[in-house]
Ligand SMILES: Nc1ncnc2c1ncn2[C@@H]1O[C@H](COP(=O)(O)OP(=O)(O)O)[C@@H](O)[C@H]1O
């Protein structure tokens with residue numbers, strides 16, 4: 001067999017492998033959280049945008065929710081505004097909230113929209129304030145205070161959690177064949193903005209639209225143990241144990257919690273995938289080889 005025949009055969013194999021997945025996922029909604037390294041590396045950004053466009057072209061309904069923590073951090077640094085995190089959530093005072101809204105609702109959201117559109121898609125970027133998409137309330141965080149030997153509530157400012165999601169605007173966009181790109185900013189009862197962790201928004205949205213998949217792109221290979229090995233075959237109870245003993249901390253906390261909540265609420269599967277791998281989304285959906293940690297209602301497997 002000549003080299004070009006071998007190449008043609010390989011392409012045919014890949015397409016054949018993809019066929020059952022394309023059939024299975026046609027008309028299904030997939031919520032993809034774009035974050036981590038995939039968001040700052042130009043080549044990975046492009047491969048992500050092409051994956052999303054391809055999903056749409058083969059009849060799926062992708063909804064993109066994006067983060068932007070590093071980009072917020074960069075602008076805060078430039079403005080000499082100190083920032084810190086509690087349990088993976090950025091403590092957000094009024095000045096920080098202005099920066100969050102500027103970066104997420106402005107720069108980052110429009111960059112992703114433009115990237116998808118340049119690659120042949122039709123994306124529309126909105127925040128949770130548009131069309132009352134994300135109604136939020138102030139997030140209450142409690143911490144154990146060893147000195148007081150009791151838990152206490154800590155105020156982390158304008159940080160929100162999702163109270164309800166009104167999908168009218170999303171339905172309208174999908175019905176008109178657009179790809180929604182959502183910045184994780186919620187609107188409180190008083191009309192004020194809330195900074196919401198993007199994983200939490202993606203998870204809740206997946207629940208409300210009863211997505212087939214929730215995909216969380218990040219900058220690690222998946223859920224790992226203390227030695228860095230990707231964990232496999234865990235029950236949801238074991239995950240709770242890993243949170244208690246500190247194996248899961250920081251930014252992985254909202255990710256794993258929202259993935260577990262989503263599958264418990266009817267999303268078929270949630271995936272924490274390695275955004276450092278080009279075409280990670282495509283590989284996860286259309287091939288037999290996944291690239292991260294799979295979470296279903298009863299099991300966490302890689
Ligand atoms: N058990 C764990 N397995 C993998 N990563 C973990 C774990 N516990 C904490 N982390 C941290 O969570 C980070 C991913 O969260 P985050 O930085 O918020 O990602 P993203 O920007 O993609 O939302 C990892 O880079 C790692 O530092």
Ligand SMILES: CC(=O)N[C@@H](CCC(=O)OP(=O)(O)O)C(=O)O
Pocket residue numbers: 034035036066067068069070072088089090100159160184195196197198199251
């Ligand atoms: C409350 C809170 O922490 N909000 C996040 C929102 C952006 C985000 O979630 O970005 P990543 O997904 O890139 O981490 C923040 O301010 O960084």
